[in-house]
Amino acid sequence: MTEKERKLKLGSAQIRLETLKMLKWRGYGHLGGAMSIVELLSVLYNEVLKYDPERPDWTDRDYVVLSKGHSGPSLYAALALHGFFDKEWLYTLNEGGTRLPSHPDRLKTPGVDATTGSLGQGTSVAAGLGMALRLEKKASDQRVYLIVGDGELNEGQCWEAFQFLAHQKLHEVIVIIDYNKRQLDGRLEDIISPFDLKGKMESFGFRVLPADGKNENSILEALTEAKQIEDSAVCVLLDTVKAQGVPYYEDKDDSHAPKFDEKARQALDEVIERLEKFVEEGGGQNVDSSR
Ligand SMILES: Cc1ncc(C[n+]2csc(CCOP(=O)(O)OP(=O)(O)O)c2C)c(N)n1
Ligand SMILES: [Mg+2]
Structure with missing residues (x-):
């Protein structure tokens, strides 16, 4: 394992914890x-983003829009x-x-760049x-990292924003889809299929x-490549598992x-x-710190 890999895995463990x-x-x-974006947040905050916690409103920073705002808790953990x-x-x-409200509010929390929670709206933001950056x-290396849920894609607003991004070849926005195959109350396939x-x-x-959203290296590679694209809109499609890293809830x-009952609390404790x-x-x- 390289030093960078160790740092990213440690970062994911800390955010999940x-x-x-x-x-x-x-x-x-x-x-x-919240769990399915932990590895992504680790890669973003440890390796990819330009930010300064002392100056959350620094205008040269990269921006993060967590459009699936209900995942606020893992963003808060990363920011802390x-x-x-x-x-x-x-x-x-x-x-x-x-x-720290359940859904992010940019006027309340340092490091939150957009108020989200009403699904779809973060895509337009x-x-x-x-466009403002452009x-x-x-x-020219400044980016907006937009994190969208796969169930969230049921919202027509996402596709309106995507058409705009594609037409403008707005590579300044990197769209990241958390493809965890589930939404609020079941599997996408059973509610509204995303098709291909x-x-x-x-x-x-x-x-x-495409990237493996459980693997920090794979995420880093995709984001690095995404940043090099300047002649088209760009999307990183993250293959994730809902509740990843918590076996008791994975794919449930x-x-x-x-709401956690006694059995769930024990599973979380483990x-x-x-x-x-x-x-x-x-x-x-076995960290190889030479690389
Ligand atoms: C406009 C709007 N409609 C409904 C909801 C209620 N809601 C919250 S989360 C969610 C499911 C989202 O699924 P997905 O985007 O796949 O999220 P994830 O699997 O990453 O949790 C819904 C319908 C909402 N927040 N906003
Ligand atoms: Mg989902």
Whole structure:
């Protein structure tokens, strides 16, 4: 394992750990969709994004639009771990007066670039941010990373925004689809089939880069390639599992926003214990720090 791989795996473990501790403390929450973007968040915040936690409104930063806003908890864990605010804030999730509402609010939380939660809307916000970057002719390596759910794609607004991105060849926005094959109350195939998602995005004019959303290297490779594309709209299609990393909930129908009973709490404790050990050990052995 290279030093970079170790750092990214450790980052994923930390984000998953902090998110699960927070949700377990709360007693319920959007576990499934928060878990399927953990590896993505680790790659973004450890390796890809340009940001400064001391200046969350720095205009030269990269932007993150979590359009599937219900996955706020893992974004909050990533932001806390990367210095935007104190980890203690995590234990105010969803409380009256909190700065961490269940869905992200850019006026409440340092590091949150867009207020989201009403599915579909983040796609248009990201398109606007991307166009603003282009019009302002800012640093050419600046990007907007838009994270969209596969169930969220049921919203027509996504496809309106995608048409705009493709027409404008707005490579300033990197669309990342969390293809976890499930939405709120079941499998996409049983509710509204996405059909061939890759082909669909391509037919809308996108370059589509598939990646394994459970594998940090694969995500990093796809995002690196996505950043090099400048003559087309670009989409990274992440193959993920809803609730990934939490075996008790992986691929279960009720993983979307469970309330934890005794059995679930025990299952969470097992994962938390394993992750704590992994983090204490520094994220794995046999690190080849030369690469
Ligand atoms: C406009 C709108 N309609 C309905 C909802 C309720 N809702 C919240 S999450 C969700 C399912 C989203 O599925 P997906 O995008 O696949 O999310 P993930 O699997 O990543 O959790 C729905 C219907 C909403 N937040 N906004
Ligand atoms: Mg989904």
